Amino acid sequence: MSSWISDSTLPWHSILMLRILKCGRIPKHIAFIMDGNRRFAQKSNIEKIEGHSKGFDKLSEVLQWCLEIGVEEVTVYAFSIENFKRSKEEVDGLMDLTREKFNRLLEEKEKMKKHGLRVRVIGNKSLLSNDLAKLAAEAELMTRDNNQSLLNVAFSYTSQDEIANACNIAVQGLIDGRLENDDIDVPFMSKCLYTQDSPFPEIIIRTSGETRLSDFLLWQGCASYLHFTGVLWPELTVTDFLWAIFKYQRVAEEIDVLQKKLLSRDLTSPRQEKFIENVEAERWSTLERTLAAGD
């Protein structure tokens, strides 16, 4: 069963390309829409779920590439709220695959620590089964102190749901008097999202030829460079990945200006800061409660 971070040896020409690109600007945060697993399965004459499993193997390679080139944060769209509408067989299969992978993650504590990789599950966890929510909480708590890089697994996620959830957090603050109307501004709302304090992704990569965002990081992706490639996710190569970085580097300066100067995310009032600190603390307490709860 494959590890979360691949240890495969890259061919010398990929290492060379990687080193050359490393001299240019490296994005802090890359997001992936991992699309095309079922088409890959059909093409390869394997079961759909096998296609998703190959998709996970690709994720572990992609993580290795990202860590090697120095990307600090990766967000992957693993399961959208819309995906619950797929056949029961496929949804159950994906949930079982995810259980298996999170159990594997729990066995990889030392490896995750060695790479300093923290895992965060972002999405509407109330839609998950108790055991899966617990596994996700355990993985998040286990990797909590790893602070070199961050993997966000968007699971039971849509951007609209995330924004609605952020609004609910803010409304609660208004109702109980911890916030005032003026506190609800764009930097504040950014910090109420599941991605909290994360930098916005400089690049969003979608595989399989679809040129849509499918309700993924709509807020955070407001200035991202969008890279669409026709290859199916399980077939993505290190060259495809490096090509996306190369294309980004040609517009990196503009993206940087947009993200840093135009989209300031600094909070302006101590009241906002205190509130956001509480949201963060509450998030960890919820994870601890989820882990401690009976089934």
Ligand code: FPP
């Ligand atoms: C989209 O391809 C892919 C998914 C809905 C699932 C992605 C999940 C993985 C790669 C496994 C990751 C698991 C963990 C635990 C992180 P598709 O099914 O839409 O394929 P199609 O576009 O060819 O129909």
Ligand code: MG
């Ligand atoms: Mg698809």
